[in-house]
Amino acid sequence: MSILSRRARSLKPSPTLAINAKAKALQAQGIRVISFGAGEPDFDTPQNIKTAAIKAIEEGFTKYTPVGGIDELKDAIIKKFQIDNGLTYKRSEILVSCGGKHSFYNLAQAIFDQGDEVIIPSPYWVSYPPMVALAEASPVIVETKEENGFKLRMEDLKKALTPRTKALVLNSPSNPTGSVYFKEDLEKIAELAIENNFFVISDEIYEKIVYDDFKFISIASLGEEIKKKTIIVHGVAKTYAMTGWRIGYTAGPEEIISAMSNIQSQSTSNPTSISQKASVEALLGPQDEVKRMVSAFEKRRNYIVQRLNEIPGVHCLNPMGAFYVFPNFSSYYGQSYQGKKISNSTEMADYFLEVARVAVVPGIEFGADQFLRLSYATSMEEIEEGMDRIEEALKKLS
Ligand SMILES: *Cc1c(COP(=O)(O)O)cnc(C)c1O
Numbered sequence: 001m002s003i004l005s006r007r008a009r010s011l012k013p014s015p016t017l018a019i020n021a022k023a024k025a026l027q028a029q030g031i032r033v034i035s036f037g038a039g040e041p042d043f044d045t046p047q048n049i050k051t052a053a054i055k056a057i058e059e060g061f062t063k064y065t066p067v068g069g070i071d072e073l074k075d076a077i078i079k080k081f082q083i084d085n086g087l088t089y090k091r092s093e094i095l096v097s098c099g100g101k102h103s104f105y106n107l108a109q110a111i112f113d114q115g116d117e118v119i120i121p122s123p124y125w126v127s128y129p130p131m132v133a134l135a136e137a138s139p140v141i142v143e144t145k146e147e148n149g150f151k152l153r154m155e156d157l158k159k160a161l162t163p164r165t166k167a168l169v170l171n172s173p174s175n176p177t178g179s180v181y182f183k184e185d186l187e188k189i190a191e192l193a194i195e196n197n198f199f200v201i202s203d204e205i206y207e208k209i210v211y212d213d214f215k216f217i218s219i220a221s222l223g224e225e226i227k228k229k230t231i232i233v234h235g236v237a238k239t240y241a242m243t244g245w246r247i248g249y250t251a252g253p254e255e256i257i258s259a260m261s262n263i264q265s266q267s268t269s270n271p272t273s274i275s276q277k278a279s280v281e282a283l284l285g286p287q288d289e290v291k292r293m294v295s296a297f298e299k300r301r302n303y304i305v306q307r308l309n310e311i312p313g314v315h316c317l318n319p320m321g322a323f324y325v326f327p328n329f330s331s332y333y334g335q336s337y338q339g340k341k342i343s344n345s346t347e348m349a350d351y352f353l354e355v356a357r358v359a360v361v362p363g364i365e366f367g368a369d370q371f372l373r374l375s376y377a378t379s380m381e382e383i384e385e386g387m388d389r390i391e392e393a394l395k396k397l398s
Contacts, residue, residue: 036374052281069096100235100248112137122367178319330370356393
């Protein structure tokens, strides 16, 4: 009998965290590494949010709360959906969890069984397939192409549907590609979901981090019928630079939310009381800091996309949201440095770390080996130097 469960043995650590660990190890040796690996904003949490947390501590708001979150936070979330998305939810349709990842995890545990198929478009966020697999369902990866803006084509989605299709995972704006779905795209997906009776899990964590005056639309807002088939996964982490506070939330049909709450009640119980108070302030307080952060991201995006596209053989779509670029480096595969051939995204990323001292995440981790993911949630100076280093390193290949 093996010590570890089948479940535990089937998992590997989150690859995006692994690259950061490697970069940190080099930094510990005194080597300066430019990191494009981060999956979180580089900004500090805004002061008003911190102050709300300190106040919560000082007032003794440090005990258990209701499992699914305090009413004050649920009401703030309800207000957010009403104002931003024109969506009306009741408290019983909202669950607060320990991060958006935890929201997704609880959801997977609540609605998936062995034999269920869950359609995940690639490139995908690294955690979707393992979380689906941990719920014993089968991830069905549907490839999207760079030339289609990394968006799902209806014919590909239709081909992937079977009577066992339980859900489709949508992530707009996307990690890792930054691509966004427009209303017309979403209408077609909604129609298909209603017709074929599958759920849409809409991960909207990057809703507020959008550029070029793009207007975000939630698929749930397209009508009462699709709203009943949609579960929105959201959180404060990316919008408010609150990744460490661990607050995510879900909005969806009461029956599902209630099952998720039961699961949560037997694992983590309530998310941190202090973080809940801070999140109320994040959602209801002044939003100027969000604007400031998004406008800084947009400047960096403009710069990094231009620099990447100036490199011979590299091309990079202009992402409309999130804080990642997903350039295609595959024209360099097959080339070598000091007798060592680079043949895929993992070797390309290793090469950049070893020779350029630049950390990037190999595209294969997101199911797309021709690409690398670079996060521009880092300072303009770092981006400039990082791009210089990448350009130099590529010149050494032949
Ligand atoms: C960061 C992220 C989340 C959730 O992050 P939490 O820190 O758990 O709130 C969810 N989905 C995507 C695509 C993300 O990039």
